[in-house]
Amino acid sequence: MGKRHWILLGAIVAVIIIAAVLWLFPKERWGTVFSLLLVFGGLVALLLRSLYAKEVERRIIFLFILVAVAAPILFPITFTEKPTAVVQAVFDKIENLPSGSTVLLSFDFDPAMAPEVQPMANAISRHCLEKGHKVIFMSLWATGQALLSQSLSDYILLGFPDKVDGVDYVNIGYKAGNEGVLNVIVSNFEKMFPTDVNSVPLKDIRIFDDIASAKDVDFIMSIGGGMPGPKEWVLFVGDPGDVDVGVGVAAVVAPQMYPYYPAQVIGILGGVKGAAEYEYALKDAYPVFADMDTPGLRMMGPQTLAHIVILSFIVIGNIIYFRGRRERKQ
Amino acid sequence: MEAFFEHFRLWLAAFLTLGIFSFLYKDNPWYKLTEAIFVGISAGYWFVVLFWDNFHGKFWVGAGEYSINWVVAKLTGAQAPPPPDSSIDFMLWVGAFLGLLMLLRLVPKIGWISRWPLAFIVGSTGGLWLINYFASNVMVQAQATMVPLFSSAFGTGFDQNADAVIGALIIFLGTFSGLVYFFFSKAHTGVFGGTARVGVFFLMITFGASFGYTVMSRMSLLIGRIDYLLGDWLGMIK
Numbered sequence: 264m265g266k267r268h269w270i271l272l273g274a275i276v277a278v279i280i281i282a283a284v285l286w287l288f289p290k291e292r293w294g295t296v297f298s299l300l301l302v303f304g305g306l307v308a309l310l311l312r313s314l315y316a317k318e319v320e321r322r323i324i325f326l327f328i329l330v331a332v333a334a335p336i337l338f339p340i341t342f343t344e345k346p347t348a349v350v351q352a353v354f355d356k357i358e359n360l361p362s363g364s365t366v367l368l369s370f371d372f373d374p375a376m377a378p379e380v381q382p383m384a385n386a387i388s389r390h391c392l393e394k395g396h397k398v399i400f401m402s403l404w405a406t407g408q409a410l411l412s413q414s415l416s417d418y419i420l421l422g423f424p425d426k427v428d429g430v431d432y433v434n435i436g437y438k439a440g441n442e443g444v445l446n447v448i449v450s451n452f453e454k455m456f457p458t459d460v461n462s463v464p465l466k467d468i469r470i471f472d473d474i475a476s477a478k479d480v481d482f483i484m485s486i487g488g489g490m491p492g493p494k495e496w497v498l499f500v501g502d503p504g505d506v507d508v509g510v511g512v513a514a515v516v517a518p519q520m521y522p523y524y525p526a527q528v529i530g531i532l533g534g535v536k537g538a539a540e541y542e543y544a545l546k547d548a549y550p551v552f553a554d555m556d557t558p559g560l561r562m563m564g565p566q567t568l569a570h571i572v573i574l575s576f577i578v579i580g581n582i583i584y585f586r587g588r589r590e591r592k593q
Numbered sequence: 594m595e596a597f598f599e600h601f602r603l604w605l606a607a608f609l610t611l612g613i614f615s616f617l618y619k620d621n622p623w624y625k626l627t628e629a630i631f632v633g634i635s636a637g638y639w640f641v642v643l644f645w646d647n648f649h650g651k652f653w654v655g656a657g658e659y660s661i662n663w664v665v666a667k668l669t670g671a672q673a674p675p676p677p678d679s680s681i682d683f684m685l686w687v688g689a690f691l692g693l694l695m696l697l698r699l700v701p702k703i704g705w706i707s708r709w710p711l712a713f714i715v716g717s718t719g720g721l722w723l724i725n726y727f728a729s730n731v732m733v734q735a736q737a738t739m740v741p742l743f744s745s746a747f748g749t750g751f752d753q754n755a756d757a758v759i760g761a762l763i764i765f766l767g768t769f770s771g772l773v774y775f776f777f778s779k780a781h782t783g784v785f786g787g788t789a790r791v792g793v794f795f796l797m798i799t800f801g802a803s804f805g806y807t808v809m810s811r812m813s814l815l816i817g818r819i820d821y822l823l824g825d826w827l828g829m830i831k
Contacts, residue, residue, distance in 0.1 A: 322617065322618060325617045328815070329819070332812065332815055332816055332819050333819050333823060336816070336819055336820055336823055336824075336830060337823060337829060337830065375814065377817070378813050378814055378816065378817025378818075378820075379810060379813040379814070379817075405639070405642040405643075405646065406638075406642075437646070438646075439643065439646045439647050439650075439651070442721065442722075443721070446721060457680075497729060498722075498725045498726060498729045498730070499725055502725070502728060502729045502733065503725065503728070513810050513813075514806040514807070514809040514810035514813065515803075515806055515807045515810035515811075517806050518799065518802050518803045518806055522734055522737075523734075526733055526736070526737040527729065527733055527737075533806065534806060534809045534810055534813060535809065535813045535816075536809065562813060562816050562820075565812070565816045565819075566809060566812055566813070566816070569808075569812045569815075569816075570808065570809070570812070573808055
């Protein structure tokens with residue numbers, strides 16, 4: 264069969280598939296189905312190509328990843344993200360603290376890490392405020408302070424217009440010094456943070472009436488993934504101060520945090536998957552958050568499809584490798 | 594005017610994002626320009642942040658301004674500033690002096706002096722970390738690796754549920770066999786070699802999990818940028 268015949272056959276199959284999709288699926292699902300067909304059809308084509316021992320151009324791989332990521336963003340695919348034990352532990356900790364407890368949330372990340380950890384930071388902040396906890400926001404990263412302020416004004420506080428700065432929450436901002444900051448606040452907050460971001464002295468802020476150091480807060484949640492970040496919170500505050508610490512980390516750091524669970528950290532939110540699970544748990548437990556923006560859950564569609572594509576490429580790569588090895592032996 | 598700048602911001606961010614992505618096709622001047630802008634802005638941003646937070650926020654407010662005013666008053670015969678209160682910490686001059694020594698690296702003949710502040714940083718960081726690191730990353734970790742499977746009153750059954758017992762055994766086996774693999778003073782043969790091979794499997798699973806998480810991490814960043822391009826810039830997301 265010549266090349267022209269193959270093209271003709273391909274065109275006929277494509278027309279049949281398009282007709283079947285248009286007939287079988289409702290209009291609002293067409294985008295999703297065609298995207299999936301494009302990705303999986305392409306993968307099958309590459310598999311066949313690999314069976315004929317032909318290499319795949321690296322730009323083709325990039326193109327596939329682009330389509331696999333862009334398609335579920337344009338035509339959303341959502342999954343049920345049942346919380347795993349490590350995520351549920353953080354949720355339960357915040358849920359079971361008595362209303363009015365003090366929770367410290369540290370935004371230890373920068374814009375590059377934000378797409379991954381910002382969703383979990385927002386979800387946990389909302390959970391704490393909804394439960395009536397007093398929340399101390401801070402950052403160990405210079406770039407985290409701007410993201411924290413933006414997060415508070417643009418997302419978190421929009422749903423809590425009755426919450427009062429200094430009474431229900433406070434933003435004490437960023438201080439340079441990395442783990443040195445933690446080494447000080449584990450014994451004295453005011454020494455390192457004399458004022459909040461609005462230059463209000465800490466002694467005039469009601470939240471700090473009963474809080475002298477990080478040891479006095481009921482729960483610490485560090486969200487980040489670099490240094491200083493969650494690990495430093497465990498080493499310099501959680502362990503020496505005997506304070507419960509939970510961590511929300513960029514996925515690349517998550518494997519490094521698992522050895523600390525459950526003795527030194529009570530739970531771990533690993534990457535966008537952890538964020539999605541937390542958002543799911545929050546929406547499930549609180550109907551008030553039913554219409555909440557859930558970027559974590561939204562990102563799991565592209566994540567899943569991209570992972571399938573990458574796994575497929577690993578399989579195809581191995582087929583090419585073993586086939587080549589067998590041919591070399593012969 | 595505000596709308597113009599909003600649009601300009603959107604287009605500029607899209608231009609720079611596409612510039613970085615253009616490297617995937619091949620190296621090109623657009624990518625080089627974007628890369629240079631990124632490096633320049635990062636350096637500038639950090640310089641400004643560190644200047645205002647460290648030099649001004651800590652040293653100048655904490656000791657520098659008061660000390661300079663005091664010296665100027667003494668030299669000119671003007672009224673000296675009031676005695677320092679608790680907010681003034683003259684120890685900050687030590688840090689400033691060490692910082693100044695660090696800049697001597699720019700003078701080749703006496704550049705070696707910059708090693709002193711470096712030695713101070715290395716020594717103080719080591720001292721700060723040593724105890725915490727040993728306590729948290731060695732003692733507590735070792736303790737968590739060897740959790741008791743049975744209750745204190747031996748014979749009354751397992752102290753934990755089956756999942757926890759199996760988990761504890763796997764952690765112990767993985768840690769032990771992993772350590773055996775890295776013990777090179779004995780040939781990896783026989784039972785010892787078999788244990789080391791089990792350790793290799795645990796290491797491979799660990800690396801696999803790390804790789805999986807890394808893929809997820811990088812994909813999240815890509816999704817963030819595609820979300821920006823398709824949503825914020827092109828307005829294609831409903």
